[in-house]
Amino acid sequence: MGEITTKVLVLGGGPGGYVAAIRAGHHGLDVVLVEEQRLGGTCLNVGCIPSKALIHAAEAYHHAVGQQSGSVFGLTVEKPVMDFTKTVAWKDGIVTRLNTGVAALLKRSNVKILRGRGTMVDGKTCEVETDTGPETVRAEHVILATGSVSTELPFLPFGGRVISSTGALSLPEVPATMAVVGAGYIGLELGTAFAKLGAKVTVVETADRILPNYDAELTRPVARHVANLGIEVLLGARATGLSASGDALVVETGNETREIPADAVLVAVGRKPRTAGWGLERLDLDMSGPFIRIDERCATSMRNVWAVGDVTGDPMLAHRAMAQGEMVADIVSGLPRAFHKVAIPAVCFTDPEIVSAGLSPDDAKAAGYEIRTGVFPFGANGRAMTLAAGDGFVRVTARADNHLVLGIQAVGAGISELSASFGLALEMGARLEDVAGTIHAHPTLGEAFQEANLKAMGEAIHI
Amino acid sequence: MAFRSVKLPDIGEGVAEAEVVAWHVKVGDAVREDQPLADVMTDKATVEIPSPVHGTVAALGVEAGQMLAVGGELVRLDIGGEASAPEPRATTGVDVSADVEAAENAEAGQPVSELEPAADGLEPRPPIPTSPAPHAEVPGEAGPRSTQNRGASFEAPLRSAPQSLPRTGSGDEERGRLQPAAGRRSNPLPSGPPRPAGEKPVASPAVRKRALEAGIDLRQVHGTGPAGRIGHEDIDAYLSAGDEPATATPVIGRQPNTAVEEIKVIGLRRRIAQKMADAKRKIAHFSYVEEVDVTALEELRAALNTRYAATRPKLTLIPFLVQALVRTVPDFPQMNALYDDDAEVIHRHAGVHVGIATQTPNGLMVPVLRHAEARDLWDSAAEVKRLADAARGGIAARDELTGSTITITSLGALGGIVSTPVINRPEVAIIGVNKQMMRPVWRDGAFAPRLIMNLSSSFDHRVVDGYDAAMFVQAIRALIETPALLFMDS
Numbered sequence: 001m002g003e004i005t006t007k008v009l010v011l012g013g014g015p016g017g018y019v020a021a022i023r024a025g026h027h028g029l030d031v032v033l034v035e036e037q038r039l040g041g042t043c044l045n046v047g048c049i050p051s052k053a054l055i056h057a058a059e060a061y062h063h064a065v066g067q068q069s070g071s072v073f074g075l076t077v078e079k080p081v082m083d084f085t086k087t088v089a090w091k092d093g094i095v096t097r098l099n100t101g102v103a104a105l106l107k108r109s110n111v112k113i114l115r116g117r118g119t120m121v122d123g124k125t126c127e128v129e130t131d132t133g134p135e136t137v138r139a140e141h142v143i144l145a146t147g148s149v150s151t152e153l154p155f156l157p158f159g160g161r162v163i164s165s166t167g168a169l170s171l172p173e174v175p176a177t178m179a180v181v182g183a184g185y186i187g188l189e190l191g192t193a194f195a196k197l198g199a200k201v202t203v204v205e206t207a208d209r210i211l212p213n214y215d216a217e218l219t220r221p222v223a224r225h226v227a228n229l230g231i232e233v234l235l236g237a238r239a240t241g242l243s244a245s246g247d248a249l250v251v252e253t254g255n256e257t258r259e260i261p262a263d264a265v266l267v268a269v270g271r272k273p274r275t276a277g278w279g280l281e282r283l284d285l286d287m288s289g290p291f292i293r294i295d296e297r298c299a300t301s302m303r304n305v306w307a308v309g310d311v312t313g314d315p316m317l318a319h320r321a322m323a324q325g326e327m328v329a330d331i332v333s334g335l336p337r338a339f340h341k342v343a344i345p346a347v348c349f350t351d352p353e354i355v356s357a358g359l360s361p362d363d364a365k366a367a368g369y370e371i372r373t374g375v376f377p378f379g380a381n382g383r384a385m386t387l388a389a390g391d392g393f394v395r396v397t398a399r400a401d402n403h404l405v406l407g408i409q410a411v412g413a414g415i416s417e418l419s420a421s422f423g424l425a426l427e428m429g430a431r432l433e434d435v436a437g438t439i440h441a442h443p444t445l446g447e448a449f450q451e452a453n454l455k456a457m458g459e460a461i462h463i
Numbered sequence: 464m465a466f467r468s469v470k471l472p473d474i475g476e477g478v479a480e481a482e483v484v485a486w487h488v489k490v491g492d493a494v495r496e497d498q499p500l501a502d503v504m505t506d507k508a509t510v511e512i513p514s515p516v517h518g519t520v521a522a523l524g525v526e527a528g529q530m531l532a533v534g535g536e537l538v539r540l541d542i543g544g545e546a547s548a549p550e551p552r553a554t555t556g557v558d559v560s561a562d563v564e565a566a567e568n569a570e571a572g573q574p575v576s577e578l579e580p581a582a583d584g585l586e587p588r589p590p591i592p593t594s595p596a597p598h599a600e601v602p603g604e605a606g607p608r609s610t611q612n613r614g615a616s617f618e619a620p621l622r623s624a625p626q627s628l629p630r631t632g633s634g635d636e637e638r639g640r641l642q643p644a645a646g647r648r649s650n651p652l653p654s655g656p657p658r659p660a661g662e663k664p665v666a667s668p669a670v671r672k673r674a675l676e677a678g679i680d681l682r683q684v685h686g687t688g689p690a691g692r693i694g695h696e697d698i699d700a701y702l703s704a705g706d707e708p709a710t711a712t713p714v715i716g717r718q719p720n721t722a723v724e725e726i727k728v729i730g731l732r733r734r735i736a737q738k739m740a741d742a743k744r745k746i747a748h749f750s751y752v753e754e755v756d757v758t759a760l761e762e763l764r765a766a767l768n769t770r771y772a773a774t775r776p777k778l779t780l781i782p783f784l785v786q787a788l789v790r791t792v793p794d795f796p797q798m799n800a801l802y803d804d805d806a807e808v809i810h811r812h813a814g815v816h817v818g819i820a821t822q823t824p825n826g827l828m829v830p831v832l833r834h835a836e837a838r839d840l841w842d843s844a845a846e847v848k849r850l851a852d853a854a855r856g857g858i859a860a861r862d863e864l865t866g867s868t869i870t871i872t873s874l875g876a877l878g879g880i881v882s883t884p885v886i887n888r889p890e891v892a893i894i895g896v897n898k899q900m901m902r903p904v905w906r907d908g909a910f911a912p913r914l915i916m917n918l919s920s921s922f923d924h925r926v927v928d929g930y931d932a933a934m935f936v937q938a939i940r941a942l943i944e945t946p947a948l949l950f951m952d953s
Contacts, residue, residue, distance in 0.1 A: 429690065431689050
């Protein structure tokens, strides 16, 4: 049995863990990163990256299909053919390329990668089952980055045609019918993609609208597109299990019980922190609900044991984990750091896309602010028209007294890229006047951001 | 500018790390040789660390309340003899405050590299009041025009020759390379608090990072930018304002008081907190309360105190209780024991070392009456008094505060009628003394006034069964109710 002594042990090679490891390596620290599966975590292997690849392919195919009967700008195509095997191969190729990329970055930062399942023995020791036998790693600092897993429903256990988002991303072919349990962003992103690829999709949601974590105004354009795609959305409905024959999902809506035929049942009811199977119980850390409790420095209740990413709480987003990982590596190297971010932008890659950064108008009012808001519709944006994508808007919320921007939301085609400028404005402490006074290139979707700020000041030009 | 790093010396007792409980200096202070820098606390003793040289404090290694390893940097002193207020200097082609430069040196892997993570910019720290000082932009009003000004100030040359920053990384690029806004204006800083209580300071990430590294609490900094935004120039002003007292705005009439005082749980209080939480988390407590007739005992105590008033120490109830314990323990060895729950081993002690829970000005301490079995009543009484005085005076030695095998807790007249004492882990039993009350008791066919006192005791149910605990308390009770038994050598 081998034994390794190191300065920093990172448990988990997802976005939080690998970024922490690279950064710690840059600081010249000895780092061992333990990962049982492929590097890159949920995000890279079975989350963000493959789903966006699938969404892009589905979008392209869907456009082509729509253009069989012509398009507004005069393009007509013959019946398009989708070789889904190639789609999957292309998607897997991207994942592999990024896996290799992460490994190369880690190597260049002198991080030792230990492949195998790691189990914490105490706050400084981890036992790793590697292919070549058990290894014991002793470290001065431990960074827990164990991530999260899809939540399973007891009456719809994963297996057979009941799949998680991971399963949906590795389907070898497009199912003819698909039932999606949960109309959160994961369920809607994948449900939309498979609908565009030709599946008959039904979405089941217990709440009274889709994307219940976002405000109704933002989700309305998405609901319209979902309906246009022929996706049936059952709201206030509860999935209760598979039918007796096993080929349909049983759903209760009000007093009625329905069976929805489904070749695949995607359960996307959220994710839960991965707190089992790696020795957390032996560390006896303070918890915050199901998550490991951390302070603003990502310190746990045990000295020199740090935690980052999904295992520490919401929002479970890769970029939050990365920012935390980078910060913890700095702290471990002796730098004063604290996680004082104004905003962690969130994006739904639905059709159209949704971005939310900072407070919504309701959040801001609930926090006691007097606010003013400005909404600018893409219907009045030249670039959106030229993209034949006029649905959606940008909405800015600012303090009424000093115009400090508190939050920015947008819904529209391709607006995920605007999240960068939204985040920047919030982190820099921009006022309405700052964004309004910044020249935004014409013709771009970003102009709608500038105009929304002008609108909030009562000075919009193009509306 | 030369720096001298003051390391945490080896303060004995085989300790590897110590908690910094109080700072006597702050960044920017001039210190003389032998001037105390900080108080550090080991297991129980507090030690003052003096400055070895004259100098100016450039950086503190940790915040009060944090642990520091022996040999870790406690303070970095600038011994170049320059003024404490960091002045913009032209040597590197950019204006970098001393603190920023210090932080950069830290980055470069110099001594501070093993520093504890410290100085979080939004953590409360000893308030450095701001004050009127010649300074920056007009607060409040700012429109597009001021946005333009701001733009202009960023056009200043941002890059300089790389200093000692060997690493890459986008975060590092920025640090300290932004010029403070050109042109100081003569408007005084606004007085009063920088912003309403509870409101977050607004500042760009670069400013927040600089504040963290310079140990500045941004909540104390006035933001003179639009919407009260704090810029690099505000940090400069804050650093050069020093510690002149702030002018308070006079208030008329009754005002809502929204003050929230944050008290860091450090030092002895933190130790108490940890010990109590550990005890409650790990031990399966149960409490057992029994009524004890102390009429006879109190008569005896009064008689002894009268008789020996001049020559011997005054007897309290405690030495009697200690005697009762000493005589009971041989029959109940499981009560005078330490339970090592990690190793799952019970250590039964033959010697009775009685912890006496004592309230001190700093909080609860438990000095230990060692080998009570070898002491008589008077000896115990004298030792209990000496220990209590030492604990209250803060002069108790480390070995007087450790090593108890069973504990007595008594609040005297404040004892209440029942209590549920927390066991002094790893002990397994604690005897709580409640107040004495004259009560009518049915005796021999009539009510008689009797002095009654409850004993509220807690036991560790993991290793002590209820039956044994009850028998143990009953044995103590029998001795106390017939105090002559305390002095019988069988």
